[in-house]
Amino acid sequence: MATATGEGLWIAPSPDAPGLTRAVTGHDQSGAPVTLPVVEERPLTIYLNAQEIVTAMTIGDYPEYLALGYLRNQGMLSPGDTITGTDYDEELETIVVRTAHQTDFEDKLKKKTRTSGCAVGTVFGDMMEGLSGLTLPDTPLRTSDLYALSHSINRMPSLYLSAGAIHGTVLCEGPHPRLYMEDVGRHNAVDKIAGYMLRHDISPDGMTLYTTGRLTSEMVIKCALMGIPSLVSRSGFTAWGVEIARQVGLTVVGRLRGQRFVCLSGEERLVRDADLASVPDEPRKQRRKGSP
């Protein structure tokens, strides 16, 4: 596996990239005409070999990472599957992920469709199944790193800051953001990170996943399945998300804004090395830019 080296960001947001936002004209509360950048959203239909899997709504960058990460995080691609290629067709808005052999999932799907006609509902069960027996490596999380990450991520140029209405997820190593993905749905952003890690054989050891989104069960499950031992968010929790995190030994910190945060799982792994007096409160601009 590759290990991260250097201080650089492997992928940063591209707020000015063509095709990710569009200037849309409307009117403000006073009736004055306004033009604002609005994020794009387009369908991408993901296939696993000949099998149509899902149509995701995405800003459209990194379709390969999105498809690979989605299939991996849903348990449709196993570590044993050899990926032979991906075919992205921009015009048809499709991407096909090809494997050397038919996957277990395609096999299971065939059996399932013979009995009940569809496999939509199995996906959730498959994700939960992937968790059974999983325990993440006991990994310390430094509060000095948390504050450093929050500070640099909130100030980095992004679609989140320039257009809003988008979620960001960042794979971090200590105090360094490494992969900063944004997308219309918070699950797409984390799936694109999973796809990058799969494609480039990145080890999750010691990494932290930062997200602007809520710490729901699905976010916690994805993080755990990716093998990342720490999950951090500006936003809040759901009870089931916390329960699963405690079961698998995932450290979870939420509501990280300025100096404040709440740790609901893994308190014993937190290393409280930050000097709170030196952590500035969050500027109002960041505070307002929620992306519900």
Added chain:
Amino acid sequence: MATATGEGLWIAPSPDAPGLTRAVTGHDQSGAPVTLPVVEERPLTIYLNAQEIVTAMTIGDYPEYLALGYLRNQGMLSPGDTITGTDYDEELETIVVRTAHQTDFEDKLKKKTRTSGCAVGTVFGDMMEGLSGLTLPDTPLRTSDLYALSHSINRMPSLYLSAGAIHGTVLCEGPHPRLYMEDVGRHNAVDKIAGYMLRHDISPDGMTLYTTGRLTSEMVIKCALMGIPSLVSRSGFTAWGVEIARQVGLTVVGRLRGQRFVCLSGEERLVRDADLASVPDEPRKQRRKGSP
């Protein structure tokens, strides 16, 4: 169809209802123990007759409305289908919606699974299909009503205010909130409203849908399919959402916070009757409680 009468709220949030939140203990940034209310999240598997459709993550109130609204908004239940009953099993976390006859969707699904093995990807196509030729009735939207709604919704006791990490969607009639649903996912909240409207035969004429969530294509499509002519949000837009709204004649107002808002579709239907000087800015408490 029933028409709304009186000023009352038909369904209000139940922030103190047992089972919707849980007190979870953790630690804050200073290491002090904290106990906070955290929203519950549980799976609900929805069946249409013998057909398993989807497993949704929900706070768990109103499973019947969620199931009916989901099936209706996805085009799996047509207006012509006679619903003979719903069976909710709390222990199994399942709900079965029964119709007098097999639905078109089940029929279509059978054909689809014969050819490609699954119908996951068809759902999106079906939603788009439902939009073709649709034009919403030309309905004025008063800015005085917008501000009155924003003011009363933001101050009403809710899970959103007490626990956060949840989305709210409110069916409104003029300045009056009528149905205020909350759920972990913003789509569940709007589906519960659709289910209530279906179950109680509520006309969408002249109604406004208010949501804390973003105005993505899916939210716009659902609102349009429900026949509601105005859609309002605290949050931002996606370009495709705006495009679809303009096509079907849906008035869309976003970023409604305090005095401010942006109208990106249906400016010609806005009646600017509010005296801006009398609209207070949003208190900081509401501004902070984003639920991304």
